[in-house]
Amino acid sequence: MNRPPPIATNNHDQAQQSTFKVMLLGDSGVGKTCLLVRFKDDTFLCGSFIATVGIDFRNKTIVINDKQVKLQIYDTAGQERFRSVTHSYYRDANALLLLYDVTSITSFNNVRAWLSDIHEYAHSDVIVMLIANKVDKTTERVVTREMGEKLASEYNVTYTETSAKTGLNVEFCFKAIGQALLQQIDSTITNGETPSQTLNTLVQLNDQSQRQPLCCSYS
Ligand SMILES: Nc1nc2c(ncn2[C@@H]2O[C@H](COP(=O)(O)OP(=O)(O)O)[C@@H](O)[C@H]2O)c(=O)[nH]1
Numbered sequence: 001m002n003r004p005p006p007i008a009t010n011n012h013d014q015a016q017q018s019t020f021k022v023m024l025l026g027d028s029g030v031g032k033t034c035l036l037v038r039f040k041d042d043t044f045l046c047g048s049f050i051a052t053v054g055i056d057f058r059n060k061t062i063v064i065n066d067k068q069v070k071l072q073i074y075d076t077a078g079q080e081r082f083r084s085v086t087h088s089y090y091r092d093a094n095a096l097l098l099l100y101d102v103t104s105i106t107s108f109n110n111v112r113a114w115l116s117d118i119h120e121y122a123h124s125d126v127i128v129m130l131i132a133n134k135v136d137k138t139t140e141r142v143v144t145r146e147m148g149e150k151l152a153s154e155y156n157v158t159y160t161e162t163s164a165k166t167g168l169n170v171e172f173c174f175k176a177i178g179q180a181l182l183q184q185i186d187s188t189i190t191n192g193e194t195p196s197q198t199l200n201t202l203v204q205l206n207d208q209s210q211r212q213p214l215c216c217s218y219s
């Protein structure tokens with residue numbers, strides 16, 4: 001299947017805007033809704049309230065390379081409980097964020113099943129990011145970075161770690177996805193890499209910047 005087109009693009013130089021659909025996937029309870037709320041409103045909602053309310057989608061416009069990129073971010077709103085996400089959900093996606101919870105080995109083990117559904121129903125050039133969420137819960141963590149990276153490289157998808165609670169990497173993820181999507185439709189910004197390679201590069205740079213030792217202080 002070919003990639004679904006971005007929804008609207010107007011070609012005025014100053015106000016060029018592209019709209020992309022980004023879908024959230026993963027087991028119930030991994031933090032999809034919280035990730036969306038963190039990105040949209042920069043707040044963290046905890047407890048049962050959010051699980052029952054469910055959210056359909058939220059729009060957020062970001063600016064990348066002086067271009068306005070509107071992301072329509074869809075939440076599964078409960079369909080994921082029995083992995084009964086409708087096929088059109090996959091089909092309409094320009095990008096998929098597949099989450100698991102680093103404190104739940106079950107949610108990690110189910111990633112393979114989610115990836116096989118993606119492979120079956122999504123467009124072949126959909127951009128996929130595997131997201132290890134809840135990394136703030138360090139003492140309860142059971143799924144290591146190495147496990148996540150190994151699985152991601154096996155399926156050739158980009159891996160990154162987030163916390164919807166602290167906000168770690170949340171904005172980064174959506175911006176990196178936006179940049180890769182923009183590159184997919186605008187060949188003038190390719191720099192010789194495929195959109196997926198660009199996404200990997202952005203993640204590597206982001207990881208490196210977070211691993212930099214704190215700079216020495218002068219006395
Ligand atoms: N500590 C922590 N808790 C989180 C994080 N993300 C979500 N949660 C909690 O995990 C539970 C499920 O989150 P929710 O967004 O409803 O998951 P969903 O079913 O995938 O949409 C809620 O109690 C959230 O407060 C996170 O990054 N860190």
Ligand SMILES: [Mg+2]
Binds near residue numbers: 032033034050075
């Ligand atoms: Mg939810």
